[in-house]
Amino acid sequence: MNASRSDLIRLVAGREIAVKLRDKGFLASTLVFIAVIVIAVVVPALIEGDTPEYTVSASSEARPVAETAAALGSDGGPSLPAADITVMDTDDPAASLTDPEVAAALAIDADGGVVITARESVPGDLEELVAAASAVVTAQAVAADAGLSADQLAALTSPTAPRVELLEPKPDQPVPPELVIIIFGFMFYFTVLTFGVAIAQSVVEEKSSRVVEILVAALPIRWLLAGKVLGNTVMALGQVLLIVGAGLLGSKAIGKGEIVTQVLGVSGWFLAFFVLGFLMLACLWAVAGSLASRVEELQSTTLYMQIAVMVPFFAAILIQDESPLRVALSYFPLTAPLLMPARIATGDAAVWEPWAAMGVVALTALALVAVGARLYSGSVLNTSARTKLGGAWAAGGRG
Amino acid sequence: MTQATLQVQELTHDFGDRRALDGVSFEVRPGRLTGFVGANGAGKTTTMRAIVGVLAPDAGRVTFRGEPMTLDVRRRIGYMPEERGLYPKMKVAEQLVYLARILGVERATAQSRATELLETLGLTDRAHDLLHTLSLGNQQRVQVAAALIHEPDLLILDEPFSGLDPIAMETMAAHLRARAEAGVPVLFSSHQLDLVERLCDDLVLIHEGQVVAAGDARALREERAGRRYRVAVEGVAGWAPALAGMTVVEAGERATLVDLDDAADPQALLAAAQAEGPVSHFSRALPSLADLFAEVVR
Numbered sequence: 001m002n003a004s005r006s007d008l009i010r011l012v013a014g015r016e017i018a019v020k021l022r023d024k025g026f027l028a029s030t031l032v033f034i035a036v037i038v039i040a041v042v043v044p045a046l047i048e049g050d051t052p053e054y055t056v057s058a059s060s061e062a063r064p065v066a067e068t069a070a071a072l073g074s075d076g077g078p079s080l081p082a083a084d085i086t087v088m089d090t091d092d093p094a095a096s097l098t099d100p101e102v103a104a105a106l107a108i109d110a111d112g113g114v115v116i117t118a119r120e121s122v123p124g125d126l127e128e129l130v131a132a133a134s135a136v137v138t139a140q141a142v143a144a145d146a147g148l149s150a151d152q153l154a155a156l157t158s159p160t161a162p163r164v165e166l167l168e169p170k171p172d173q174p175v176p177p178e179l180v181i182i183i184f185g186f187m188f189y190f191t192v193l194t195f196g197v198a199i200a201q202s203v204v205e206e207k208s209s210r211v212v213e214i215l216v217a218a219l220p221i222r223w224l225l226a227g228k229v230l231g232n233t234v235m236a237l238g239q240v241l242l243i244v245g246a247g248l249l250g251s252k253a254i255g256k257g258e259i260v261t262q263v264l265g266v267s268g269w270f271l272a273f274f275v276l277g278f279l280m281l282a283c284l285w286a287v288a289g290s291l292a293s294r295v296e297e298l299q300s301t302t303l304y305m306q307i308a309v310m311v312p313f314f315a316a317i318l319i320q321d322e323s324p325l326r327v328a329l330s331y332f333p334l335t336a337p338l339l340m341p342a343r344i345a346t347g348d349a350a351v352w353e354p355w356a357a358m359g360v361v362a363l364t365a366l367a368l369v370a371v372g373a374r375l376y377s378g379s380v381l382n383t384s385a386r387t388k389l390g391g392a393w394a395a396g397g398r399g
Numbered sequence: 400m401t402q403a404t405l406q407v408q409e410l411t412h413d414f415g416d417r418r419a420l421d422g423v424s425f426e427v428r429p430g431r432l433t434g435f436v437g438a439n440g441a442g443k444t445t446t447m448r449a450i451v452g453v454l455a456p457d458a459g460r461v462t463f464r465g466e467p468m469t470l471d472v473r474r475r476i477g478y479m480p481e482e483r484g485l486y487p488k489m490k491v492a493e494q495l496v497y498l499a500r501i502l503g504v505e506r507a508t509a510q511s512r513a514t515e516l517l518e519t520l521g522l523t524d525r526a527h528d529l530l531h532t533l534s535l536g537n538q539q540r541v542q543v544a545a546a547l548i549h550e551p552d553l554l555i556l557d558e559p560f561s562g563l564d565p566i567a568m569e570t571m572a573a574h575l576r577a578r579a580e581a582g583v584p585v586l587f588s589s590h591q592l593d594l595v596e597r598l599c600d601d602l603v604l605i606h607e608g609q610v611v612a613a614g615d616a617r618a619l620r621e622e623r624a625g626r627r628y629r630v631a632v633e634g635v636a637g638w639a640p641a642l643a644g645m646t647v648v649e650a651g652e653r654a655t656l657v658d659l660d661d662a663a664d665p666q667a668l669l670a671a672a673q674a675e676g677p678v679s680h681f682s683r684a685l686p687s688l689a690d691l692f693a694e695v696v697r
Contacts, residue, residue, distance in 0.1 A: 011500055019489075210484035214545065217451040217478045218502050220470065381453060 008219050012227020013234065016202060020235050026194070030239055033190065034246045037183075041250040041259070053084040054103040054126050057096035060089065062106035065114055069126075069133035080132055081125035093117045106130065175259055177266075177345040178320050184270045185338055187243055189313040192278055195236040196285040196309065199228055200302050203289030203380065212380055221377045229282040236278055240271065269341040269354055276358065277337030280365035281308060283372025290380040291387045301386070312338045322348045331357050333364035402464055403429040405553055405584050410449055410459035419445045420456065421608040427553075427584040427601070432575055434599035434616070435588040436688070438696060442608045443588040444481045447557050450586075451478045463553060474502055477551030479559055483542050487531035491541055492517065494530060495548050502549040509548065516544040520570065535562055543571060547578070554578060556587040560594060572598055596688040604695050611695045620685040623694065626659040630672045631680035640671050656684060 020026055058066035066087040073083035090096040093105030097119055104118040104126060114134045116122050143153045206212040215224055244267055251259040288302040316338035319326045330339040330349070340357040343349040378396025379387040405427040412420040420442050427433045437443050448454040450461050452473045461468050463475075486494055492513050499509035517523050520540040525533055530541060539562050546556060554575070560568055575598070579585045586603075589595050595602070602619055604612040612619055631654040632638055639650040644663030648656040657668060665683075672678045686694070 008501065011497070015497055205486070205488075209487055210480055210482045211486055212484065213448070213451075213453050213480040213482075214478060214484045214498065215501065216453050217476065218474050218498075 005223055008223050009227040009230060012219075012224055013231030016198075016228055016231025017235055019202070020198060020232075026198075029194070030242070033187075033239075033243055037243055037247040038250040041247050041256075042254055051082050051084050052123065052125060053086070054123065055086045055088060055101045056104050056106060056126070057088050057090035057093060057099075057102050058106040059091065059093060059108065061108040062114060063087065063089065065108075065130065065133050065137050066106050068136050069129040072132055072136070073125075073129050081128055083125050083129060085126070085129070104130075175262055177342075177347070180263060180266060180345050181320065181338075181342040182317055183247075184267075184341070185313050185316040187240060188270075188274055188277075188338060189309060191236050191239055191274075192281065192309050193306065194239075195232045195278070196281060196305060197298075197302065198235075199232050199282060199285040200289030200292075200298055200305075201295065202228055202232075203286050203376075204292045204295055204298055207290065207292075207380060208294050216381060221380060222373050225283065225286055225373055225376050228286060229279065233275065233278055233282060237271070237275055240274060244271075266341060266345045269344050273337040273341050273354075273358065273361065276361050276365055277312075280333065280337075280361060280368050281305065283369045283376065284308075287372050287375040287379070287392070290376050291389070291392065293382070293386055297386055308334055311335065315339060316342050320346070322346070331360055333361050336361050403552065403582065403584060404464070405450070405586065406462045406465075407446065407450065408460050408462070410446060410456045410461070412445060412449065412454070412456040412458075418608055420449070420459075423459070423605065423608070423610050425603045425610055425613040427586045429582050429584045430579055431584065431600040432579045432598055433584070433586045433601040433603060434595035435586055435603050435605070436592065436595055436692060437588075437605035441605045443605060444557055446605070447478075447481075447555050447586070447588065450555055451476055453480075475549075475552040477546035477549070477554045477556075479542055479546040479556040481557040483538070485530050485538070485542060485545060488529055490527050491522065491530055491533070492526040495541070495544055498545050499548040504549050512548055512550075513544070516547060517541075519574075520544055536564055536567055539563055540567065540570075543574065547574070552583060554583055554585040554587070556585070558589060559587050560589050560591055568594070592688045592692060602688070604692065606696055612691070616688075617685075620688075620691060621683070623691060624683050624685050626661070626663070626665075627684040628657050628659065628665055628668060629654050629680060629682050629684040630657065630668060630678065631655070632672050632676045633679045635676050638672070638675060640668070640675075642667060642671055654680060 056066050056069070066085070070085035070087055072080055073085045088096075088102070090105060093107045093115075094117060096102050096105050097117065104116050104122055107115045107117065109115050114130060116127065116130055140153060206215065212224075244263070248260045248263060251257070251263075285302070285305055288305050289298065292298050292301045312335040315329055315335045319329065319339070320342070322343070326339060326343065326348075329335040330343050330353070332339075336357045340349065340354050344354060374396035375389065375392045376396070378394065379392035382391075382395070407426065408424050410420045410423040411418070423442065423446055435443050435446070445454065449456045449459075450468070452468055452470075463472050466472055489497070492510075495513035495516070496506065496509045499512065500506060504512070514523075514526070517526050520543065522533075522537060522540055522544075525537065530538060533541065539559075543559065546554065556575075559571060559575070563571060572594075575585050575587065579600075596616070599616050601614060602612065602616045603610060627648065630638075636652045637650045638655050639647045640655075640657070642663070644660035645668060646658045648658055659665060659668070669678065669681055672681065
C-alpha cells in the first residue's frame with residue numbers, strides 16, 4: 001500500500017479528466033468549436049467552387065463584344081473573373097430580358113458605345129468581362145483601321161506580362177499565414193482559458209467542500225497539484241488536437257490537401273509552444289483557485305490570469321508585421337508561445353529562433369511552477385477566508 | 400507500551416498571536432475508543448489536523464507504533480474532518496472508490512468494499528446518486544464510509560456523531576466499537592458528553608489548548624470522585640442522617656448523597672444506614688462526564 005508518486009498523480013489526473021468529460025457544458029462548447037472550424041473550412045470552398053453561368057442576349061452589332069466577353073470569361077487570365085457565358089441573338093434587347101434565363105442584354109448605341117441592359121442589377125463579374133471585351137473589340141477595330149498585322153494586334157491587345165523575380169520568395173501558401181495565426185491564437189485563447197479556469201475551479205471546489213483535507217492527509221500537496229495540472233494539460237492538448245484534426249480532415253475531404261500540408265508544417269511549433277505555455281501558467285491558475293475560499297471569489301482571484309492570457313492573444317493578432325516589437329514579444333515568456341510560432345508562420349523567424357524562445361519559456365515555466373506550487377501549498381488548506389499572496393508565500397515555505 | 404499506540408507529544412501551535420495548542424500530550428491505545436472532549440475552540444480540531452498531517456505544528460511530535468507520521472503511516476489513517484469533505488458532484492460509490500484508490504487500494508477491492516460499506520450503512524440504493532442529492536445525515540454516513548474504505552490502522556474522527564439521528568448514531572457507535580475491538584485505536588471528538596461517557600474507554604479533556612485530563616475514563620472519574628457517597632435504604636425516602644464529619648448534599652426519594660470529611664469513616668455511614676433498614680445501595684458517587692467537564696473548564 002506504499003504511495004507511488006506516479007500512480008497517485010495519474011489517479012488525480014484521471015479524475016480531473018473524467019470530471020471534464022462528463023461536463024455537458026464543456027462537451028457542448030467543444031462540439032460547437034469543432035463545428036465552427038469545419039464550417040469555416042468547408043463552406044468557402046463550396047461557395048468558390050462553382051463558376052457562375054450567365055446567358056447574355058446581344059444585338060448583331062454587339063455580338064462580337066458578347067463573344068469576346070465569353071472567351072475572356074472562359075480563359076481571361078488571372079486578372080479577370082471566370083464565368084461561363086452563353087450568347088444568344090436578339091433584335092430587341094429590352095424584350096429579351098422577359099426571359100428569366102437572360103441576365104443581361106448587350107447593344108451598341110449611336111456613339112458606338114456598349115449598352116448593358118439588365119433587370120435590377122448587372123452581376124459584377126459579368127460587367128467587368130463586358131468592359132474588358134469592349135476594350136479589346138475597340139482596340140481590334142482601331143488596329144485594323146491602322147493596318148496592323150495579326151501579330152502586332154495580338155501584341156497590342158495582350159501584351160507580354162513582366163516577369164517577376166524574387167530574391168527571397170515566400171512559399172506559395174493556400175491559406176494566408178495571418179489567418180492561420182488568428183485561428184491558432186483564438187483556439188489557444190479559448191482552450192487556455194477553459195482549462196485554466198477548470199484548474200482553478202477544481203481547486204476551489206476541493207477547498208470549499210473540504211475534500212482537500214482528506215486528500216492532503218493522504219498524499220503530498222504537490223502531487224495533488226501535479227495531478228491536476230497533468231489532467232488538464234492532457235485535456236487542453238486533446239481539445240486543440242481534436243479541433244485542428246477536424247479542420248484538417250475537413251480540408252482533406254473537400255480536396256484541399258495543400259491546406260493540410262501548410263497547417264501541419266507550422267502546427268508542430270504552435271503545439272509545442274502551446275503545451276509549454278499552458279504548463280507555464282497552469283500552477284498559477286491553481287494558485288488563483290486556492291487563494292479563493294469559495295467559487296464566487298474566483299472571478300476576482302483569476303482576473304490577472306485572464307489578462308495574462310488575453311494580452312498574448314491580442315498581441316499575436318494585432319502585431320502581424322515584422323518589427324522590433326514583434327521580435328521582442330516573440331521572446332517575452334507570456335507572448336512567446338503565440339508570437340514565435342506566428343513569426344515562423346509568416347516566414348520571419350530564423351531556424352534557431354524558436355529553440356531560443358522555447359528555452360526562455362521553459363525556464364520561466366520552471367520558475368513559475370515552483371512559485372505556483374509554493375503558493376498553492378501555502379493557501380490550499382486555508383479554508384476560512386480569501387488568502388493574501390504574502391501569507392500564502394510564507395505558509396508555503398513552512399509546509 | 401503496546402505496538403499500535405498513537406502518541407501525541409508536546410504539540411504546540413500558534414495562530415498569529417493566539418496559542419491554539421500548548422504542550423498537548425496524550426495517547427490513543429489500540430482496542431480502545433478514546434473520546435476527545437473540550438469546549439469550542441479548545442484545540443480539538445487543531446490537534447486532529449496535526450495528527451493527520453494537514454497542519455504542521457510549531458513544535459511537538461506525533462508517532463504511531465513508535466514511528467513518526469511519514470506519508471506511508473498517514474495513509475493508514477481513516478480521517479473524517481470536522482467540516483466534512485467529499486465531492487458534492489460526484490457519485491457516492493465512485494467517490495468512495497476514488498478515495499480508496501488514492502489511499503492505495505486496488506480498484507476491484509475498492510469496489511467490493513464500497514459496495515459492502517454502503518450496504519452496512521443502508522445506502523445501497525443511493526450508490527449511483529450524486530452526493531449533494533443526499534440528505535445531510537446520509538452524506539455523513541458516506542463520510543464515515545470514506546474514512547473506513549481502506550480498512551485503516553488508526554481512526555481519527557472529528558465530530559463523527561454530529562448531525563446524526565439516534566438510529567444512525569447507534570449504527571455509528573457499533574461501527575466504532577467493532578473497529579476498536581479489531582485492535583484499531585480510535586480517537587473521536589464530540590460535544591455529546593453522555594454519548595462519550597457511555598461509549599468511551601479512554602478520555603482526553605482539552606481546555607484552552609492544554610490537556611487537563613487524560614486516561615482511562617472510569618479511573619478519571621474515580622480520581623475526581625472525592626468522598627461523596629450514595630446510599631439507599633429500602634422503604635426509607637428522604638433519609639438525612641446527622642453524623643459527625645458528614646454533610647447531606649441531597650436527601651432524595653430513592654437515595655441520599657453525603658459528602659464525608661477527610662476524617663470521617665464511610666463505614667460509619669453504612670452502619671447508620673443499616674440501622675435505619677435494609678441497605679439496597681451503597682457506593683462512592685462518581686461524577687458524570689458533564690460534572691468533570693464543568694469542573695475542569697471552571
